[in-house]
Amino acid sequence: MSYPPPTQYGSAALDVGINFAPSAHWDDEWYRSSHLGLVPGLKGRSDTRQVACVSQPDPYTAIFHGSVLFADLSMVWFSVQYPFSGTSDPNDTSTVRREARYLPRPSPMDRAALVEAHEMYGETIASFAESFVETGEYCARGECWDLAAKAIESLEQYDYVPPPIPSTVRTHGHLIYEGKAMGKGTQVGRWRGGDDRVRRGDIIEWRSVRIVITNGRAWSMKSMGNPDHTAVIVADTMPSIQVSDGQFLKPADLGTLEVVDQSVSTGIKPKRDKCELSGLEEGEMWIYRPVSMQAYIGCDLQAQCPEGINALRV
Template sequence: MPSFAELKERAAKAKDASVNRLQSTRDKYSSQSSKNISWDANHKRPPPVPSAAPGHARNNSRAATMPPPPPPQRTPVVRSDTRPTATPSPTLNEHTSHKRSKSEGLPRRKVDWKNLSKDDKRVFFGWLDEFFGRKLKIKLKPRKRESIIRVADDPATPSTPPTIPTWSRPSQASLSGQGTLEMSHPPPTHHGSSALDLALYFAPDTPWDSAWYLTAELPPPLQEHTPPTYATSWEQRGPHKTVFGGILFADLSMVWYSVQFDTTNPDADPNDPSAVQRSAKYLPRPAPKDRAALLAAHETYGETVAAFAEGYAGSGEYCARGECWDLANEALRYFDAFEYVPKPVPSISRTHGHLIFCGKAGSGGNWQDGRWRGGDDRVRRGDIVEWRRVRVGMPGGGYTLLGDPDHTAVVVRDAVPSRDVADGAPLLPRELGALEVVEQSVGSPPARARYDLGMLQEGEMWVYRPIAMEAYVGCLLAPQCPEGVEAMTI
């Protein structure tokens, strides 16, 4: 793993390279007549990066590829009617430790090594364990703490840690990070994707026990669990009516169905193919993308998503309703204002694009497991992290709870794994390092936070890369399958 000095040197070189490319481009086009320059009059820029709140510097390394116009000198306007009015919830409180820099000129103090407190000893020996673990390249079990300090301020909150459900406990095969990793999201399926599961309901040999299409938009398998994103329509020619539906599921598979029937014969047997014609097409879960595609997705959306979140951090203004999910959802919806930018995959349930990493922990952090997905080699600025019933330790002691049951945040700094990664390869959360994010929750305005995944003790997490909907899923959602889409039929 490169040292902090090497990382700093690489960042400086990358910044200088970006500035040099920008200056070369300016020099080239400022010294030529416009009639001698080959340019595309129909070219349109990616969307401007939203302005950041005062006190938060923006990353300018993308200036050569995505120059924004002068941004407004204020944070995004939040409509007053979208601000939360509910009683603030004390169940989530984010705390971040900050190290003082040497430039602050704090006076040195002598350490009384003979009379160290238990807390000082625990911290000191923890540093030694971390140092020798890195030096000798061995894994040391975390030292047991004598007590746990709760971060939550709610006096009604029980003093014992929350019970972790059985679905989050690892199988014996996953303790070493080599078995099949089972995550609670997206929901499990019978045939590999939610779209295929529903498509098979429209197979000719699947019995229907009601003429649901006469009164309902959605078929019976979905009426109790309404999908997060769907579109329906119908058309009628004479007595013949056809209802259409398209559904995009949280696993990003998509299905289209149609049912045609005679409105003058509502008592017709729904299983009689001469009276009721049914059909379905579907797209399976999209395959992971290679490095080039994921880098292109980051170039298109990453900086804008990160800057959108940073525009709220420290401003005291909530994004939309103030829910944690709103920050990611509104950042992705921001691109709707720019017709020339491909629409990204929207926030669907707890999915926010292309899955980059998923992992989990339990038993107080004694075991972790995780998987990498896709061809990129790091989590990047503008990615979106989803937490579920997570407990993560804090540097000064105690822990923070993330998710009741779910919590969403926007990543604002790259995180490079401590070892090489590849699609499908095991990667423990602790090997991802720390995530620096912007997050909000009802009662807690948008702010920066940093979570060390080496201290992830319980729960699940997912990291997503915003990506174009058509390029990744195959098409935009519509009631009927768009022409040219190579959908599968049952």
């Protein structure tokens, strides 16, 4: 699968954290800018959500703190303590102290946890998307991604539910399924987590997809993704075979997905659609279950690692 981006050390968080090891060489005092875009290992990356702050524990010392959530849902915290004024050698560990801690990619949830997440968020997310079909107006900018991301953001108004994982690039929570097609009749895929079905309020990502449906001599073709396209699933779908975490499952085994999507760039206002996955001949797909960030990752995104988090040290 082409997403999330490949890693060198098993998670995006460790790929960045390794740059804070004592043996890692830094070319300059990048930390004085307090700019996350200059953090070693983060330059040029767009698959993140980030937060940072600078503290000054005494008149002579400053500490740059930062944290990053990646599209693979790993998370890293890092800090650099350095002299507040003047210049210093960024590789002199006696004057510039660096540290990084990280959480690897989270393990899949069991059925009870995933069903609970659906019951907590699913109906609100699906109803949010359907409301734009009823009004005929675009959600936010009208981009396909907005429909899912804004649905998740809408949950912030309810203080009685824990905040879900925010949409991070093309990731919208716990991965439920990933699959792809490499030509007619050639499909592969994998189920993830302990639930037994796709549920209303799940979110699907398509990448460069072509679905061809034939009915006798008649046929129709549907293309989605330039290269990416997002939709909100609005009906439960039970796979045709019993599933378990890690099990091989072709997209066709999911049957037909009912979704709501939009695309201002192609002039498509919010609409209902059905996607018959038996006809998937090209492209990739991912299905996500919005879940609590606290329940799945262990904490919210904040610049300093919270107490009690069992983060690994680099």
